[in-house]
Amino acid sequence: MWSRKSAMLGSLAVSMYLLGLTLRNTQLVTIAVVIFVFLTWAALFGGHADVASTGRRADEWKGEEGAALGNVSAMRKLSSARIFEDGELDVTLRMQNHSSLAKILEVRDRVPEVMRIKKGSNYILMELGPRRETLIEYTVECPLRGFYSLGPVAVRIQDAFGLFHKEKELHVYNDFLVFPKMEDLSDTFVKSRVPKIFTGAVNIRQPGPGSEFYSLREYFEGDSFRAINWSAYARSGKLMVNERERDAVSDIIIIVDSRAVSETGPVSRNALVYSTRAAASLTKYFLGRRDSVGVITYGNEVVSVDRDTGKKQLYIILTKLSGAVAGGNIPLQVVVNRIMPHINKGSPIIFLSNLEDDPTIVNALRDFRARNFDVTVLSPSSLEFEFDAKRLDRTGYEVMKTERDVLISELRGLGVNIMDWEPDMLLSTALAGARGF
Amino acid sequence: MTIKKPSGDTSHLYDGKTVRSAAPSRKKAAGQMGLGSEIPKDAIPEVEIPTFIESLLGGPLVPKMKFLPPDKMVQNLQIGVYGVLIALALLTFIVSPEEGSIWYMMTGSLGFAFIMQMIVIIAATVAGFWGTFQRDARFSIASNLLFILAILRFASSKVTLSNDVFGFSDSPTMLSILVVVYAVLLIMYFELSNGVIRYSMLDTSIRTNEVYVMNPKKIVGKYHRSLILNPILATIMAMIVLNANNILPFIVGIFSEDVAMRMEESVELISVYGVALGTLFVFLVVGGLFALNLPTHLQNYRENKAE
Numbered sequence: 001m002w003s004r005k006s007a008m009l010g011s012l013a014v015s016m017y018l019l020g021l022t023l024r025n026t027q028l029v030t031i032a033v034v035i036f037v038f039l040t041w042a043a044l045f046g047g048h049a050d051v052a053s054t055g056r057r058a059d060e061w062k063g064e065e066g067a068a069l070g071n072v073s074a075m076r077k078l079s080s081a082r083i084f085e086d087g088e089l090d091v092t093l094r095m096q097n098h099s100s101l102a103k104i105l106e107v108r109d110r111v112p113e114v115m116r117i118k119k120g121s122n123y124i125l126m127e128l129g130p131r132r133e134t135l136i137e138y139t140v141e142c143p144l145r146g147f148y149s150l151g152p153v154a155v156r157i158q159d160a161f162g163l164f165h166k167e168k169e170l171h172v173y174n175d176f177l178v179f180p181k182m183e184d185l186s187d188t189f190v191k192s193r194v195p196k197i198f199t200g201a202v203n204i205r206q207p208g209p210g211s212e213f214y215s216l217r218e219y220f221e222g223d224s225f226r227a228i229n230w231s232a233y234a235r236s237g238k239l240m241v242n243e244r245e246r247d248a249v250s251d252i253i254i255i256v257d258s259r260a261v262s263e264t265g266p267v268s269r270n271a272l273v274y275s276t277r278a279a280a281s282l283t284k285y286f287l288g289r290r291d292s293v294g295v296i297t298y299g300n301e302v303v304s305v306d307r308d309t310g311k312k313q314l315y316i317i318l319t320k321l322s323g324a325v326a327g328g329n330i331p332l333q334v335v336v337n338r339i340m341p342h343i344n345k346g347s348p349i350i351f352l353s354n355l356e357d358d359p360t361i362v363n364a365l366r367d368f369r370a371r372n373f374d375v376t377v378l379s380p381s382s383l384e385f386e387f388d389a390k391r392l393d394r395t396g397y398e399v400m401k402t403e404r405d406v407l408i409s410e411l412r413g414l415g416v417n418i419m420d421w422e423p424d425m426l427l428s429t430a431l432a433g434a435r436g437f
Numbered sequence: 438m439t440i441k442k443p444s445g446d447t448s449h450l451y452d453g454k455t456v457r458s459a460a461p462s463r464k465k466a467a468g469q470m471g472l473g474s475e476i477p478k479d480a481i482p483e484v485e486i487p488t489f490i491e492s493l494l495g496g497p498l499v500p501k502m503k504f505l506p507p508d509k510m511v512q513n514l515q516i517g518v519y520g521v522l523i524a525l526a527l528l529t530f531i532v533s534p535e536e537g538s539i540w541y542m543m544t545g546s547l548g549f550a551f552i553m554q555m556i557v558i559i560a561a562t563v564a565g566f567w568g569t570f571q572r573d574a575r576f577s578i579a580s581n582l583l584f585i586l587a588i589l590r591f592a593s594s595k596v597t598l599s600n601d602v603f604g605f606s607d608s609p610t611m612l613s614i615l616v617v618v619y620a621v622l623l624i625m626y627f628e629l630s631n632g633v634i635r636y637s638m639l640d641t642s643i644r645t646n647e648v649y650v651m652n653p654k655k656i657v658g659k660y661h662r663s664l665i666l667n668p669i670l671a672t673i674m675a676m677i678v679l680n681a682n683n684i685l686p687f688i689v690g691i692f693s694e695d696v697a698m699r700m701e702e703s704v705e706l707i708s709v710y711g712v713a714l715g716t717l718f719v720f721l722v723v724g725g726l727f728a729l730n731l732p733t734h735l736q737n738y739r740e741n742k743a744e
Contacts, residue, residue, distance in 0.1 A: 005631070009627075012585070019589070021713050023590060023591055025537070025590040025591075026616065026679070027532060027533075027588060027590055027616050027619070027620075028588070028589070028590060029713065030616045030617060030619075030620045030675055030678075030679060031588065031619075031620040031623060031624075033620070033674065033675045033678050033679075034617070034620040034621055034623075034624050034671045034674075034675050035624060037667075037670060037671040037674040037675065038624055038628075038667055038671055040726065041666075041667055041670055041671075042667075043726075044726070044735060101739060104655070104656055104659065117646075120649065121646060121647070121648060121649035123642075123647060123648040123649065124648065124649045124650070124651060125639075125648060125649075125650040125651065125653075125656060126650070126651035126652065127651065127652050127655045127656060134651065136649075159663075160659055160660045160662075160663035160664075161628055161631075161663065161667075162631075162635065
């Protein structure tokens with residue numbers, strides 16, 4: 001492929017040659033000849049690598065690879081396929097030259113834009129000997145949650161003067177997952193006046209597996225014989241079984257607002273980032289307490305993770321939270337109407353949203369409260385994010401802040417535990433504020 | 438009566454007060470904001486697009502072209518450029534007499550043409566020095582263009598010299614060598630001044646950890662070898678082309694001495710048309726090589742041979 005430099009020299013040579021013939025001038029023709037010799041030599045014997053001498057970076061490949069690159073291959077190994085935000089990922093790229101000729105290559109391993117190279121480099125100039133391989137090691141820092149992919153590997157070879165080059169993309173991809181960062185909440189509740197966010201288990205007053213007696217009912221086929229209450233059988237003459245109250249395990253429902261508006265603010269500081277981190281921290285805390293946790297995210301669609309317990313559930317929820325993408329504008333009322341029949345009355349509900357651009361919020365939360373759900377709202381303030389990023393002027397900020405305060409007061413009046421979560425506030429502090437600890 | 442216009446900042450109205458208002462509507466409030474509707478600066482991702490000059494002389498690995506102090510390799514290249522620049526300036530002055538210059542064609546005045554030619558050559562030299570010293574691609578390309586302007590000739594097929602201290606005019610061979618050396622120096626100047634910028638970029642990128650270079654000595658060594666090999670090859674090839682009037686009769690002489698004699702004495706072959714004939718031959722060969730995609734075939738051959 002010709003570079004701009006070679007195109008410029010080629011044009012100059014042709015112009016000088018034609019001008020030299022027209023004007024019958026030997027000097028111009030001679031210069032043209034010399035330039036052509038340079039170009040020919042470079043085109044025939046290109047095997048050099050130099051950084052961006054063609055004016056284009058190696059990752060802007062347009063699809064012309066030479067025979068020289070046919071024998072180059074790459075493999076990549078990651079230190080982990082799952083890490084947490086702000087975690088570091090060690091990447092080892094193995095470049096192999098299957099040819100018997102040494103090659104000088106320019107290699108660029110494509111890294112997602114949000115990642116930062118912490119150690120080493122993903123952009124390398126190297127001489128790869130015949131039938132040799134080399135390891136390129138670098139470390140990336142992953143500041144934001146999400147599904148990511150490393151690759152492809154762009155390889156370029158060119159002549160010493162940067163006149164002609166060949167490029168190839170090696171389609172080697174490695175996917176990995178960045179989970180939201182989690183805050184340890186256990187200390188928070190120990191320090192607070194009330195030992196737990198929801199004191200003990202919430203009394204859900206429903207039959208289920210547990211130890212406490214709940215009621216008697218008639219025997220049905222399939223009931224365990226161990227549950228038969230023989231005294232009651234003796235009294236009534238019918239087979240009766242003991243029903244037990246579900247054990248002291250709460251069903252915690254976490255609702256995460258991932259509508260398009262939740263991403264208002266800078267990329268690393270917005271309501272969705274804060275909400276997913278809070279949801280991850282709360283999930284870990286409640287699952288650690290052997291509660292049952294379910295998560296619902298809504299934006300383009302309503303995505304839910306059914307309530308369950310255990311470590312596996314933590315990873316399922318973290319994966320869902322990692323993939324939460326801002327988009328759509330489904331109102332909260334739609335979500336509430338959909339989930340209400342499936343959650344146990346009285347279950348604690350934690351709602352994470354910036355409370356913006358949704359006129360149904362008040363009614364939806366009122367519906368929850370009317371059915372005696374314990375509702376906690378943590379609201380990362382998009383206003384603060386935008387004001388800090390200097391995207392809002394003082395007046396606009398004051399007006400919108402007032403409107404937000406009014407809405408928060410209104411929700412508080414419904415009996416919702418709500419906290420205006422400011423950017424610099426720790427999750428534990430925000431939770432303590434919401435629950436009035 | 439003068440009416441005092443209220444200030445836009447109303448924040449003081451809310452100090453220490455609880456204000457009640459309607460339900461929030463960000464859209465409505467956003468429409469009332471005084472900041473305008475421009476896109477916030479931090480919302481636009483940085484796109485590094487090289488300027489035209491940057492892309493001609495090497496791409497912007499370091500987008501703003503702010504180089505760190507030059508390393509030894511760059512310093513050596515700079516010294517090389519200075520040397521070539523002085524030689525090139527002298528040769529340009531010698532091989533481009535004012536008679537055939539563009540200035541003489543326009544004004545018909547030898548004095549004016551001489552002054553203009555001197556100004557162009559001096560400007561090209563000064564711009565070249567400054568561009569290389571400052572590692573500023575704009576000055577380097579300006580210098581390149583000025584040298585091309587200086588060498589543009591609008592007269593005579595024969596090479597004439599403005600200053601013939603060594604008596605080169607008497608020997609056509611020496612004249613040919615002089616022109617070829619001049620042409621090679623010009624191209625080497627283009628390449629070396631470009632090399633200063635490119636290797637400054639590379640050096641800065643290495644030191645800012647944007648790029649890692651494994652075994653830099655080999656990479657630099659190959660560049661150095663090319664800097665020596667290419668001028669030698671170019672000189673040999675150009676000499677062959679320029680001596681077409683001697684080579685062609687020699688080949689023809691194998692078959693017929695009479696025809697060879699007539700060819701040797703032919704005015705056409707000695708003139709620029711002889712050069713053109715030789716050049717045409719070279720162009721045909723080069724064009725043929727490219728048309729046959731010889732670079733790829735050659736690479737394939739080398740790869741297969743190595744296997």
